[in-house]
Amino acid sequence: MKSRARWVAIAGWLLGVAVCCVIISRTVFTADLSAFLPQSPTKEQQVLLDQLRDGMISRLILIGIEGGDASTRAALSKQIASELRADPAFVTVNNGEAVNTERDQAYLFNNRYLLSSAVTPERFTVSGLHDAISDTIDLLASPAGMMIKPLLPRDPTGEIVHLIEQMNGDTRPQMYDGAWTSRDGLRAILLAQTKATGADTNGQQKAMARIQDAFSSATKKIGPSAASAKLIMTGPGVFSVRSRDTIEHEATKFSLIGTAIIISLLLLVYRSITALALGLLPVISGALVGVTAVSLGFGVVHGITLGFGTTLIGEAVDYSIYLFVQSRQANTSEGKASSNWDADFWPTIRLGVLTSIVGFASLLVSSFPGLAQLGLYSIAGLTAAAAVTRFVLPHLLPVNFRIRDVSAIGLRLAVAARHAPKLRWPIIILSLAAFAIVALHRTTLWNSELSSLSPVSQQDQMTDARLRADMGAPDVRYLIVISGESRDAVLQSAEKVGVQLQKLVSQGTLATFESPARYLPSIATQRARQANLPGDDLEQRLVKATQGLPVRASVFSPFLSDIAASKHRSLLQRSDLDNTSLALAVDSLLFQRGTQWTAMLPLTAPSSEKLSQGIAVEPIRAALAASGQTNALFVDLKAESDHLYSGYLKQAIWLSLAGLGGIVILLAFSLRSATNTVRVLLPLVAAVICIVAALVLCGQRLTILHLIGLLLIVAVGSNYALFFSSRNADEIGVSPQTLTSLVFANLTTVAGFGLLGFSHVPVLNAIGTTVGPGAVLALVFSAIFSRQIAPQSMREK
């Protein structure tokens, strides 16, 4: 019977491992933003997601050239730009050079009567013409008059002036030697738009490599003066490439180091390769099952989950340590197989595992996919590791398997443990002080900005902010998004919304707004403008209109022919914009996704200084309502993303509390004693509060990942607390063997998690700095709060 059960267990385990390997080999791993994005977004969130994945902003790469002198930087900028412009991987490369300026000007001027919103029937009546020409002559008197003087015969009503006035452009980099430069003059800057979407990390990586190549060849071409020049890049795509690299690199590095440390520790304790190999089996099984579960549950596995998962080695390895060290103790006393371990220790470990599962289970329902992945990974991984330890590992142990006698260490630990309870009151006072600190900082405790989770380093974020400021920041935050069945339908809606927005611009509520309809009006609007243009009687009208003005009607004969041509010409199509930089504007603001067409109208807040305060939202909503376009949606991207994250955070806090509640209920139910439940919980709660207080004192603001770290402290620490308060401990105190196993388990946990504290990825760093010290505190506090052993039982021992 026994041997059959053994083979069943081993065969079942091997089969499970094989299945996991097959599933994992087919799993998609990702490192993009998907972990942070909701699975069932609202309409506003969907806009945010689309923008992050493949919106125009996601395709921008900001390039800076530093070092060398200003002329060299400008020369490099031009050289790089010309090379990249020839590369199909880039839609546009802008460095201030007048590449399309003439074509842009020609498009605007030649099509002004179809593009100008001032083309109304009144504009070309005798009095309308009189007023418009009079205005234009007034403009001639101003310093700006020099600009329009040559255009007067063709454009006496000033349509081109009207068009340009609407296209406000006060936010634009400075120039040096014909190329953009930063405000402080220390960097040349370029703006490239990639063909690859922001979500296409490989495509972004290739684009970055192309820029790097172009820079290298440009420095070679320009020679020694460019030797000290340095290339910097930033942008959403650059960030995802760097994040992926960082996460991959960090996850690999820390799992390797962590594994090495844990293996060394285990070797030190076990002094046996067999024991080491067997001890790692639950860990490997747990990791495989964890990844498999996430893969099956979510379809993709995020890099962050993997990075986190490697740290779970630290906890999963505990089970085999408990088994080996404690069953040695059982063997010694009983001279029998590990059956006593099953009875004496397994229930405590099982309760510890259950505690962890209950703690993590609450995360499963999180709407933050990253969190739900972590929850599932932890539950599946820990369950598998514990199950393998309990049901498979004992069968694999060789006959007479025993590890080195560690009781000498254990005895010394027992002495320390015996004195530990003396520290009870100091620790209670410390915890109360910690609680007070946390309470004092409660308003600033949490960091509610999504960027706090970004794996992008602080330095990269600062570079990004700097380059954006240099660029005059196309930092699109406010958008009106219009969806519809056809290009023309959304253009028509955009025009109606635009009429309302223009009122806000004149009131000063908005500085300006952008609209694709400005460059490509809808067919209906173009037809209406053509119909508004005067016919053959324009010449007579002009004669009357110029009466009293210092100009003869005959000056305007080019105007007559321009109007006549515009009235009967073919309407503007998207293809008419080809080879102008306006095409880029239209394509990024007007696009098709599936069968749906989308138009976007980015809004600009009144003044750059007030940008941080945001925009007056109510007038914009009112304007949208007034336009009657129900397919138009106002979105504040920053508010949306922060709202999204603070929603996650709030939810995670509640879920963690629910998890804690679940743990309390589980413990109360299993221990059947309020005192014992408190005894288990007290050290854990004290550890959590002290860690939070320490983080606060270090100036850290907690993120959602710190919260996960705290949950992990409870999960890992519950094992310690349970051993210290278990029935065995009540009777005979915690045995030296158990103490040893706890300390080793603790060391492996600290090795696995604590190392992450050195990671540059905030997500990993947060877990490391929380769990590393927290696990140590949980163990020490558990010892301190353990039941004081009666003097006689000690003497008996």
Next chain:
Amino acid sequence: MHSRHVKLFHSWLYRWLAASLLSVFASYPVLSMAADWNIDQLMQSLSQTKLGHAKFTEKKYIAMLDRPVESSGELLYSAPDHLEKRTVKPRPETMVVDGNQMTIERGSQRRTVQLQEYPELAGFIDSIRGTLAGDRKALERSFKLNLEGGPEHWTLTLFPLDAKLARNVHLIRITGSHDNIRTMEIIEPDGDHSVMSIERMSAQ
């Protein structure tokens, strides 16, 4: 995103900038002259002024128009590099040059540009600043100078040396009496020209 429109705007901007800036610089007084009247004397006197405030009336003669267009307003100068031209009629318009930065406001439109973005223009302005600071060398980097008449009625003519500048300005003629700049005339290559009459209100 906006650079393309701005380019269009700026290609024109430069043309009139030269003209309007000069009018500002011409607005402050020239201190009393020494007996030996020459360019150096004029330069030195010009450099004494720290603050100037004047009224102006400008007439532009454009071939296409039957009569000149007129504008009027105030001019302000504050050493070393702050200049304002506040046009009141026919339409309010303000142009402010502060160091390297120039801002123009007309109606609800407001634009700020950096002078260094237009090297030819910056050269031109620096030359005028050179004049005001009494730096004849700086002035002669961009213009050929000619001074006629005496302290009672002098005429300083500037001929652009730079080809780009010469495309927009044929010559600039400034007249004055003693320490007072009276008129400034800009003649464009196509024969159109503008004359600004300046009436000093205060000077320090």
